Amino acid sequence: MKRRADAPLASLQGTKRHREKSSSDEESQSRQVLSCPDSSQNDSLSDQEDHRPGFSMPSISSPSFDAQDDDDSSQAASKFTMYNSVSQRLMAKMGFREGEGLGKFGQGRKEIVEASTQRGRRGLGLTLQGFQGELNVDWRDEPEPSATEKVEWFPECTTEIPDADELRDWMVVGQRKLKIEDETEFCTEDLLHTLLRCKTVFDSLDGEEMRRARTRSNPYETIRGGIFLNRAAMKMSNIDHCFDNMFTNPKDSNGSPLTKDREDELLYFGDVCAGPGGFSEYILWKRRWHAKGFGMTLKGPCDFKLEDFYAAPSELFEPYYGEGGVDGDGDITRPENVTAFRNFVMESTERRGLHFLMADGGFSVEGQENIQEILSKQLLLCQFLTAISTIRTGGHFVCKTFDLFTPFSVGLVYLLYLCFDRISLFKPVTSRPANSERYVVCRGLKPGSDAVREYMFRVNLKLNQVRNSDRDVTEVVPLHIIKDDPDFYQFMVNSNESLCAVQIKALAKIHAFVVEPTLSEPRQANIRKECLKLWGVPDKARVAPPPSDPRTKFYELIKNPDVELLQSKLTPLNSSALVKLRQIFDYRCIVGGGEQIFLLALGKSQIYTWDGKNPVRWKKMENFKLELPRDTLLSVEIVQELKGEGKAQRRISAVHVMDALILNGTDVRDQHFNQRIRLAEKFVKAVAKPSRPDMNPIRVKEVYRLEEMEKIFVRLEMKITKSSGGVPRLSYTGRDDRHFLPSGLYIIKTFNEPWTMAYSKNSNKKYFFNKLTQKSTYDMPPDAAAPFHVCHSERFFWAWVEGVIVLDSQTRMDPEKLSKEDFLSFIHQHYQH
Secondary structure (H helix, E strand, O other): OOOOOOOOOHHHOOOOOOOOOOOOOOOHHHOOOOOOOOOOOOOOOOOOOOOOOOOEOOOOOOHHHHHHHOOHHHHHOOHHHHOOHHHHHHHHHOOOOOOOOOOOOOOOOOOOOOOOOOOOOOOOOOOOOOOOOOOOOOHHHOOOOOOOOOOOEOOOOOOOOOOHHHHOOOOEEEEOOOOOOOOOOOOOHHHHHHHHHEHHHHOOOOHHHHHHHHHHHOOOHHHOOOOOOOHHHHHHHHHHHHOOOOOOOOEOOOOOEOOOOOOOOOEEEEEEOOOOOHHHHHHHHHHHHHEEEEEEOOOOOOOOOHHHOOOOOHHHEEEOOOOOHHHOOOOOOOHHHHHHHHHHHHHHOOOOOEEEEEEOOOOOOOOOHHHHHHHOHHHHHHHHHHHHHHEEEEEEEEEEEOOOOOHHHHHHHHHHHHHEEEEEEEOOOOOOOOOOOEEEEEEEEOOOOHHHHHHHHHHHHHHHHOOOOOEEEEEOOOHHHHHOOHHHHHHHHHHHHHHHHHHHHHHHHHHHHHHOOOOOOOOHHHHHHHHHHHHOOOOOOOOOOOOOOHHHHHHHHHOOOOOHHHHOOOEEOOHHHHHHHOOHHHEEEEEEOOOEEEEEEOOOOOEEEEOOOOOOOOEEOOOOOOOOOOOEEEEEEEEEEEEOOHHHOEEEEEEEEEEEEEEOOEEOOOOOHHHHHHHHHHHHHHHOOOOOOOOOOEEEOOOEEHHHOHHHHHOEEEEOOHHHOOOOEEEEEOOOOOEEOOOEEEEEEOEOOOEEEEEEOOOOEEEEEEOOOOOEEOOOOOOOEOOHHHHHHOOEEEEOOOOOOOOOOOOOOOOOOOOHHHHHHHHHHHOOO
C-alpha cells in the first residue's frame, strides 16, 4: 500500500513509527478476563500496572541520525565530560592528569574507571542486546502537555441502516489467521511493519525498571485514580468532560436532556466488562441517587468491588451476571447472557432501555501482544452487541478498544457508524500515551437498529461455533463497502496513523528514561492540578468514609438539636374532629399498616430505627436484609406483606416509606409533600434490587387526595390469613398483588397556614388562597408548602378498629365511631368543583 501524502510523519524526523504492546499498562482491576482461543478461562490480566509494555525488535536507524555515529571528534573529547563536576574536582585534588596514572610515580591506571552501567535488578555487567542503542526518534519535540483536549468526530453518516436481507450476506468466514503483519488496509505497510519490529526492544528489560521510567516520563502519570478506586474512574471523568458531560448529563440531538426532568426521572446506565467498577463509581459520584446502574462482568477476582466505592453510593448499582442473574458467570460472549442482561435491563427501565452504556473489557494476551486485536475480536463484538441491545433510542455508548487494523475490527466500528448519529475515536490524556488504547464514543442511537443487533448476535453465534477450529469470521462488513465510503475510510486511516505517531514518541521517551535514570518530567504536579480542576474532581487522596454512630449522624443531618417536632403524637380522627378537615384540598391520605417510625441509614446494611419517642434511641435493624446509601433519614412503617391465601400464603417484612427527610445527604424537608413523595419514589427505584429476592423490599406508600378517598375502599376486602384462624380479616391490596392488614388511615395536611387551596368554578382550576391577606393566586407561593415537621405534627389518624365500618359487608357498627359513610358524606358536602 502506498504511503499517503497526508500521513503524519513530519514529527518523527524521517524515522519509521512504532507502537507499544497494546495491552501494556492499564490497571488490572478494570479488565474483563475471557478465555482466549484454544484455552480455558483464566484469571490472568493483560494490562496490570506492573505488566510492562513490550517492544519487539530494535528500530532501523534513520539517515538523519547516522552522521553522529561517525563523528570521531566527539570521541577525542576529554573523558572528564563523562562525569559530573563534583567527581572532576575530587579527581583533580588526587593529582589526576589526563594521560598519566595516579600514584607517586604515576604507576596507577591511566584510564578513569568507567561509571556503572548497571540498571535496576540486572546482574552486574549485564548488557541488554538491542536495548542500549538509540531508537532514533526525537521525542523531545512532543507537544507541550495540556489539560485541554480536542475531540474529532467521524463525518456524519448519510447511509441508511441496512436491513436484515442486506446484512445476511455481509459475514465472511475464512481461514483463521494469527498474524497482523499483512493488515495494511487501514495503515501504511511500512508503518505497520515498523510498529511490529519495534516491539521487542523492551522484551528483555526488567518490568520494574520499565515502570519507573514510564512513571517518570508521562506528564499525566500522577493524575492516577484520585478520590476514586482506580484510574478507570478518572478516565471516565476525563472522557465525560471532553464530550460535554454526555454521560452524566446526556442530551439528544436537539440538545435536550435525555432525562427530561431530573427531579423525577432516574439516569439509567450500564457498565459491562468493567470490574471492579471505576466507571460506575464516577457516574454515581456525579449523579448520586439520581442514577441507577446495571452491571455485568466476569465472576471471580475481577468482579465488581462495590465495597470499595468510597466516593459514591454503591447501593445504587445492581450487578447482574446474565443467565442465572446473581448466580450467573457474567461471560459476555455467551449469547444467553447477553439476552438475559438485555431482558433484565428492559424490565427494570419500563421497557425503555439505558440512557448510556460503558464497556471496558480486556484480558491477558501475555506473549501474544502483537495479535491482541485478533484475540479480543469476540469481546469487542459482544460489547458492541450489548450496547445496541440495551440502549434506548438517542442513548450513548463508550467502549475501550486497542488496535483497529483488521477488517473485522474496522467493520465493527463501521456498524456503529451506521447506527449512531455520530461516533469518535478518542484517546484521553489519562490513557498512557505509550499504549494503543483508545475509546470509541458513540452519540445518539438511531431508531431502526434492530437488524444490526440481530446480525451482531448471529456473528457471535458463528464465532462460538468455530471457536475450536481453524475457521474464523474474518469480516463483518465487506471491505469494498467500507472503502466505498471515503469519509469513513479516510478518517479511520488518519486516526490509526495519528495515534501511532503519538505512541512512537511516548515509547521513545520511555526508552530514553530507562537509558538515563536521571531524566524526569517536571510538569507532572502542575498538569495534574490543571486537569482535575478542569474536570471538576477534587484534588484529594482517596479516603474511606469515616465511621459514625446513629445518634451523632442523626443530629448532624437534622441540624437542629430540638427534636420535639419529630416526637409529636398522632391526632385521632373522630366524628367531632372532622370539622378540622373542611379545606379538603389541603390533605392527602395514606393507608397505614403498622407503627410510624424513623429510619436512619449509614450505608450498606447499617440501618437503624427510632420510634419517635423520648429519649432518642436508635436500634439496629436485625434480621432484615436491606441496603441503603448513607445519610438517609425516612419516615416509614415496617409492614408484614402477604401474598396469596391459605396454606400457600407467604409473609415478608417490608419497609413502606411514608415521607422523606434526607435522601443520601439531600435535605428535602422543606419541599411540598407531593414532591417529597415523588423524590422518595425515585430514590426507592434507585436502591431497589429486583434481582435479589432474598432482600426485604422497600416501597413508597400510595398517596390519595382526600377528595378521592373512595378509591381506597375499592382496594379493601376481607381475606383469610394464616394467623386468622380461618376468619376473614380486612386487607388492603397495593399496586402489586401483595396485601397487608390495614390499621387505619393517615390524613396529612400539606399546606402551611395561612395558605389553603380552593377551587374556582369560573376557571375550573384550583388556586391558592391566603386567609390573612384575602389574596389568591394560581401559582403556588414559596411559603405555602408545608415542610415535613408541619405534615408530621399536624397529621390525623383514623383508626380502623372494631366497630368502624369501612366495607359494606361489615355489620358490627359502633355509632360512636367514625364510619366510611359519615366520612364520605362530609367530603361530598365540602367538595366544591
